[in-house]
Amino acid sequence: MKQHLQHPIFNIISKAAGKTGVHAYVIGGFVRDLFLQRPSKDIDIVVVGNGIAFAEQVAAQLKVPVSIFKNFGTAMLRYHDLEIEFVGARKESYRSDSRKPIVENGTLEDDQKRRDFTINALAIALHPENYGQLVDPFGGVADLEAKLIRTPLDPVETFSDDPLRIMRAIRFATQLNFQIDDTAIQAIKANTHRIKIVSQERITDELNKIILSPKPSIGFELLFDTGLLKVIFPQMVDLYGVEIIKGKGHKDNFYHTLQVLDHICETTPDLWLRWAAILHDIAKPATKRFEEGHGWTFHGHEDKGARMVPKIFAQLKLPLNEKMKQVQKLVQLHLRPIVLAQEIVTDSAVRRLLFEAGEDIEGLMLLCKADITTKNEYKIKKYRNNFELVQQKLKQVEERDQLRNWQPPVTGTDIMELFGINEGREVGIIKQQIREAILEGDIPNEREAAINYTIAKGEQIGLKVVANRKLE
Known part of the structure; x- marks a missing residue:
């Protein structure tokens, strides 16, 4: 050596x-x-x-x-x-x-x-x-050649002594694309309850390393098959399974989520975009309904899923900061580009998407592309072509209207000065009307046009411009 x-x-x-x-x-x-x-x-x-x-x-x-x-x-x-x-x-x-x-x-x-x-x-x-x-x-050299994860001593004792080694075994198997020895797998199954003596921070650190691997589904399937995922992340296990009523079933949302996760890993190393892929359908079990004559629905799963994100981040000791808000936003918006790709893409719809997504628009588009897991080649081609149209529109509208991280060209303070009024209901109404007018394309996203619009809307509700008051 x-x-x-x-x-x-x-x-x-x-x-x-x-x-x-x-x-x-x-x-x-x-x-x-x-x-x-x-x-x-x-x-x-x-x-x-x-x-x-x-x-x-x-x-x-x-x-x-x-x-x-x-x-x-x-x-x-x-x-x-x-x-x-x-x-x-x-x-x-x-x-x-x-x-x-x-x-x-x-x-x-x-x-x-x-x-x-x-x-x-x-x-x-x-x-x-x-x-x-x-x-x-x-x-160990023979195990490297055989691509095998084994413990030096009895695996039951090894994993019982330090249950974090269970997470490490699965993490190494995922990172290296190795198999875990059969006796070690059985020992992991026998010791899943022991993971509770490990701090959540250490568990999540290993989980993040699995998520950052080239193909995280390897690790999540091992976590699921050994019963460990049920202990450390039960909400994800709830996605598993297909229910059939009157001959109609829905896709298995657990394996769909793993496909989406693997897909997004092909395009980005970003941990938080990968977490958004994991959580994008997390509320489907809670919103699942069977409707006569239609089949299975998951209405509002994006809204409920976004509301679940802070609780899951707190549970897993993930950071409750801007990263959490980013994941929450992507979960909330993940259906929007898909809906746009199925319809005629209007400038107004694109403006609203840009307004709400802000700096996360590229990440959102990556998530939505990753969410296409159908095996129907015609549908795949159709969606991808439509996504290209959406992205072209996004670029055109952004260049023209500059709505990413939008700041209103006329502020609440401007409105109060213009009409000589205090903060109140009228200010909120006018601000909302300005925003809607810009998003609908009724006026350009420019200060002079917005001031003229503000004056007109103020007069409609009985407000008068203060004499000799001029806004720069």
């Missing part, structure tokens, strides 16, 4: 190890990614002995500062674009009510046993006497 340790940092660590007689190993994800030929900037060094003291010696040699975390027995330093963490070899034991281990000093073998998966237990020696030697006691 010597030829794989190209970066000069490994020679520096090796010299320090030889000088001090310390046996140090690069271990974990960096070694795994070497075999997978994936770039990695995080290096974990395990030391048989005092990891902090060894880190200080390496930092002194490199002339860089070192951060020490005594409570965790670790030290970290940065060297160029690398982040290097040092820790003493340890063995761990667990209590049933906590995923925080009781830690003792240990051997390299002890340290490899405590690792979550065989592919993350690989180590390469850095001491000069055995530099570059691979230490692979659990067949």
Whole structure:
């Protein structure tokens, strides 16, 4: 493995190890990614002995500062674009009510046993006497070749000790497109209840990594099949299944959602657009109705879904900020471009869509394109052609009317000054009329035209322009 340790940092660590007689190993994800030929900037060094003291010696040699975390027995330093963490070899034991281990000093073998998966237990020696030697006691290289996620020890014990490893197993399977070993799958199913001892923040962090994978449906199907999704995100499980009445069924909204999610991942790496894809139909179970002579309907699912977004974000400890509002807006509006694509596209309808979507209009169009999951080639072609027309109209209207993130050309303060009135009902009425006139195309989105319109509308309701009052 010597030829794989190209970066000069490994020679520096090796010299320090030889000088001090310390046996140090690069271990974990960096070694795994070497075999997978994936770039990695995080290096974990395990030391048989005092990891902090060894880190200080390496930092002194490199002339860089070192951060020490005594409570965790670790030290970290940065060297160029690398982040290097040092820790003493340890063995761990667990209590049933906590995923925080009781830690003792240990051997390299002890340290490899405590690792979550065989592919993350690989180590390469850095001491000069055995530099570059691979230490692979659990067949991690063979599992990499077989594309298999396995635990070094009994998976029931591994997942029970630290249930976050369940999420990590599914996350690695999704990111790497690996299979999870059958015995590990059974152990996950037996331990889904244990996930409740893990903080929601850690669970959601792993869930987001699954969502950011090239094909997140792999992870969501594993979460669903093992029963874990029911525990961590029950609203999504409610989408599953098809009900049939009088020979009429609806599509399975769970698998439809996974298709939409995979589709949008082909066009954007944005986490929040991916969350919008996950939540776009989240209210369909709550709005599902069977109508005689028509079939299944989901009227208002976009409105109810938008109202559900804040509660789901709070439940999953996702940020309750502008990102949440963005997802909420996309859920609320996700049917609008589809409706436009089915009808004659009027300038007025496009203006309203631009007004409501604002800066999220491109994301909304990506979501709507991803939402086309029909297998009917004629329908796919028709929708795509119509979407192109909608997008052309959006561009034309935006260039002409500048309605994205629209600010009214005449404000409430302007109206009060113009007519010498205080804030009240009349101001609100006129503001609404100006907005509607611009959106309908009755007047251009320009200040002079809006002022003239304001004067006319004010006079209609008995208001008079204040003498000698002129608005710039």
